[in-house]
Amino acid sequence: MPLLSVKNLRAYYRTEAYGISRTVRAVDDVSFELQKNEIYGIAGESSCGKTTLIKVISGSIKPPLRIEGGTMTYTFDGRDVDIASVAPEVMRREIRWKEISYVMQGSMSILNPVRRVRRIFRHVVDTHQGIDDKRKFEALCREHLKKLGLPPDILQAYPHQLSGGMKQRIAIALATIFRPSLIIADEPTTALDVVVQRGVLQLLKDIQAESSNTVLLVTHDMAVHANVADRVAIMYAGTIVEEGPTEVIFGAPQHPYTQHLIASLPVIGDKGTRSALPGAPPNLASPPSGCRFHPRCPMAKEICRRVVPSMIQLDTLHRAACHLVGEREEA
Numbered sequence: 614m615p616l617l618s619v620k621n622l623r624a625y626y627r628t629e630a631y632g633i634s635r636t637v638r639a640v641d642d643v644s645f646e647l648q649k650n651e652i653y654g655i656a657g658e659s660s661c662g663k664t665t666l667i668k669v670i671s672g673s674i675k676p677p678l679r680i681e682g683g684t685m686t687y688t689f690d691g692r693d694v695d696i697a698s699v700a701p702e703v704m705r706r707e708i709r710w711k712e713i714s715y716v717m718q719g720s721m722s723i724l725n726p727v728r729r730v731r732r733i734f735r736h737v738v739d740t741h742q743g744i745d746d747k748r749k750f751e752a753l754c755r756e757h758l759k760k761l762g763l764p765p766d767i768l769q770a771y772p773h774q775l776s777g778g779m780k781q782r783i784a785i786a787l788a789t790i791f792r793p794s795l796i797i798a799d800e801p802t803t804a805l806d807v808v809v810q811r812g813v814l815q816l817l818k819d820i821q822a823e824s825s826n827t828v829l830l831v832t833h834d835m836a837v838h839a840n841v842a843d844r845v846a847i848m849y850a851g852t853i854v855e856e857g858p859t860e861v862i863f864g865a866p867q868h869p870y871t872q873h874l875i876a877s878l879p880v881i882g883d884k885g886t887r888s889a890l891p892g893a894p895p896n897l898a899s900p901p902s903g904c905r906f907h908p909r910c911p912m913a914k915e916i917c918r919r920v921v922p923s924m925i926q927l928d929t930l931h932r933a934a935c936h937l938v939g940e941r942e943e944a
């Protein structure tokens with residue numbers, strides 16, 4: 614039984630400016646499943662729709678973003694809820710933070726600099742649980758921080774006194790205080806230097822290993838996925854183009870976009886320049902016809918311009934959406 618099952622999800626931004634309406638198809642027919650006890654990575658260049666996808670999954674949808682179709686079935690306590698239609702009250706009281714928690718992109722910079730860390734914890738705990746007893750609250754926080762290897766005295770600090778890495782750890786500590794079943798982290802290491810990144814990723818890995826919960830890790834950084842994820846999905850222009858176990862994605866990538874992302878990773882000892890893929894992801898207000906990757910694909914053929922490739926199951930856990938892959942399979 615999957616923890617979360619997403620089927621044919623579409624979520625668009627519909628905006629209106631100077632009388633011109635615009636639809637940005639940021640998530641366009643996305644399907645995947647999250648299992649219990651795994652780290653699932655979502656990769657892809659900037660503006661491919663990664664953040665939009667997890668906003669929708671975590672139930673944090675605000676206009677102009679709207680769900681246009683599909684289902685997101687989340688299973689907990691032996692029942693199924695559709696995230697798209699669950700009552701806001703149930704979401705707030707039973708699901709958010711306790712079941713699904715979300716470390717937002719840039720969350721370390723939204724920690725209020727003039728409030729002590731303790732007050733930030735207090736706010737979250739009060740909103741979602743309410744512990745009247747001051748000593749119980751203090752004990753909960755201290756024990757949780759200690760378990761994560763963070764000094765409990767940090768509760769006394771103001772965020773501006775802390776390094777970027779420490780702030781990110783606090784954002785993660787905050788998101789995990791109620792031991793959620795699903796932790797979603799959006800670009801948790803992007804603003805950090807490499808040494809600090811390692812510590813933050815290790816913290817996420819430790820939390821996952823300790824509680825056997827599920828981590829959905831979103832980052833454009835393929836090196837992070839290689840080191841942390843059990844499975845990886847590659848997103849391009851609002852769709853998933855390939856998904857598989859991490860070793861398959863890196864060892865035998867099938868989609869030209871995935872192949873390109875991997876080829877552009879730096880290799881130790883290699884002083885040559887890496888090949889950069891020309892161009893940029895398309896404007897999602899008017900995505901290309903057929904395969905959305907075709908204008909940048911070195912292997913594009915006539916059919917790629919016309920026909921949207923369907924997802925082809927290559928192996929139990931490996932699938933890719935590319936006409937060339939289909940051809941190879943049929944041959």
Ligand SMILES: Nc1ncnc2c1ncn2[C@@H]1O[C@H](COP(=O)(O)OP(=O)(O)O)[C@@H](O)[C@H]1O
Pocket residue numbers: 626628637639657658659660661662663664665666677896897
């Ligand atoms: N509030 C918004 N209104 C309109 N378009 C948006 C908004 N937020 C994001 N987008 C667009 O949605 C697309 C996907 O963005 P995003 O989900 O942030 O991608 P990623 O996280 O992969 O960088 C982009 O084209 C972006 O410009």
Ligand SMILES: [Mg+2]
Pocket residue numbers: 660663664665718799800
């Ligand atoms: Mg993003």
